[in-house]
Ligand SMILES: O=C(NO)N[C@@H](Cc1ccccc1)C(=O)O
């Protein structure tokens with residue numbers, strides 16, 4: 001039939017649906033969206049990346065990833081929402097249009113594709129990747145402990161069966177290696193790194209691997225404050241913000257700390273809704289409000305990046 005399948009942005013979508021969506025939204029919006037493959041997961045699934053923005057030469061870029069942790073379903077929902085908003089409101093939303101004309105957004109809807117599939121098929125509460133750990137019957141590494149940033153020193157486990165297992169080496173996972181390689185290869189353009197998790201309602205920035213203040217602490221703190229203030233205006237959702245170590249907990253090997261230390265100055269971790277009532281099982285009825293308020297924070301941060 002000639003009826004175009006309509007994507008449901010207010011539902012949680014399985015990986016096949018998300019992959020079909022990313023192919024379609026790129027095909028239907030060629031002047032704004034291009035899809036590439038970042039890499040392949042442990043179980044052999046493609047990890048797709050969307051580049052969103054008007055084509056132009058030597059534009060600054062902001063990298064946004066979702067779906068690090070498999071059970072955090074509202075995270076991939078937000079990445080889908082971001083792309084939808086970009087293609088639907090380009091030309092009508094002045095702020096978004098200006099951003100898309102002057103910045104490129106790399107949007108990674110699901111990094112941990114194997115884990116995400118596993119939460120749909122087997123264990124809704126799975127967090128890690130699904131790689132086999134030699135010498136253990138336990139699967140997976142915590143991708144947010146697997147980066148070369150104070151790796152496995154604090155707030156991480158060296159036991160394969162733990163949910164915060166740091167892996168056998170930094171970037172041991174195909175998924176984290178692919179992401180790190182992409183950022184390393186595009187350091188001249190990537191000025192911002194936003195990694196989207198749930199839940200807690202927090203906006204975190206380096207460092208989580210120690211209590212040391214980042215050299216850009218004052219600026220990052222101001223950017224975070226402005227972002228959470230913008231977020232609050234829509235539905236009065238309250239976020240806390242600050243360095244990860246003091247705001248949530250000490251944890252080494254995180255992607256935000258790694259990105260910051262390789263030179264991506266504006267590096268933030270979002271912890272979306274809620275604060276524990278539903279936790280990872282946030283009802284689909286809250287996807288719209290969560291995504292809309294998070295858009296305000298992302299636009300605030302992106303404008304700061306564009307103007308600095
Ligand atoms: O996973 C979640 N929430 O989903 N929280 C992050 C907190 C964090 C953020 C940045 C660096 C290290 C740790 C975690 O990986 O534990």
Ligand SMILES: [Zn+2]
Nearest residue numbers: 069072197198
């Ligand atoms: Zn997480």
